[in-house]
Amino acid sequence: MEQVILVDERDNAVGTLEKMEAHRKGLLHRAFSIILFNTKGELLLQKRSSTKYHSARLWTNTCCSHPLPDETMADATRRRLKEEMGIDLQPEFAYKFIYRAALDNNLVEHEYDHVYVGTFDGEPVVNKDEVEDWKFMSLGQLREAVKQHPEAYTAWFKLILTHPELNKIAA
Template sequence: MTTTETSTTDTVTPEQVVLLDEDGQAVGTADKAGVHHADTPLHLAFSCYLFDGDGNVLVTRRALHKRTFPGVWTNSCCGHPAPGEPLEDAVRRRVEQELGTTVTGLRLVLPRFRYRAEQEGVVENEMCPVFVGSAEGAVTPDPDEVEDARWEPWPAFRAGVLDGTRTVSVWCREQVAQLPADPASAAAADVDDLPPAARAARTP
């Protein structure tokens, strides 16, 4: 998550995340590089699970130098929308940046997912809608973001997460418990159930 933008004056603009109140309304922004600490404010994020044509899910291991949960196995891709950026656009952007592939059939499945987790004094605190989709083309992970990636049969992965024999991130474990048994074929959820800040940023 090291992407930056360059202005016409060649100055670097830090990436921003959207801060939220308890109702999911946007209350400000913060630099992503400094938002995660021991008292991380609630902010908007997303998670995505990518599937192939055989029903396998792409599972990734977070880069070892990441500030939050380094080296932890988790879902295919996570990220934060920029202020005013529709969630769907943010998912596609991060999948391409982190995994070198594109998404087809992207749809929302858990619009209200929220979690808080801590590792080594660094806290994640997010309203984090969950999406599923299909990977179009080869996966070529960015080593700055992803230490390793592999395709795993969804039923076996799900069973291992649910019975505790498959170690994954806190958010992935909680998401898998809430996802339908076959998320690759699940119907899209109602976008009206998204946090207000995410609904406000949707493309008309």
């Protein structure tokens, strides 16, 4: 059973808990979101697999997950990016924020989300158990698409797209 790191509002670890239990109880835990841009400035998106336990078949950022207990964030981001998208690179920390969102299947995401960014111009080799589809989109096109069809995107990704730090990164 995969464990997540429970944290306080200052991102101090306060314990661990089985991942599904943390999501059922809506407890604050450490997570990360990775956004990769190509050299044209487009974001690499993934469509979550239909088998995901929440937010299935929704479009989201390049990769997201949780560090394992005793795993550094650098190791976790590199590991999951390779596992989900077949991309072996080390993204750089950009910013972090806390959010809480009610999800499908009576689950709650309450995360201290660490956002990482990087550059990638290739074609991902996706893990079909994790990712159903992928595409690159410009920030302008993406924001318009989210405005037109917000239900097609994950809760955390919509927050990332409106975060002021993203504009600084994409500039």
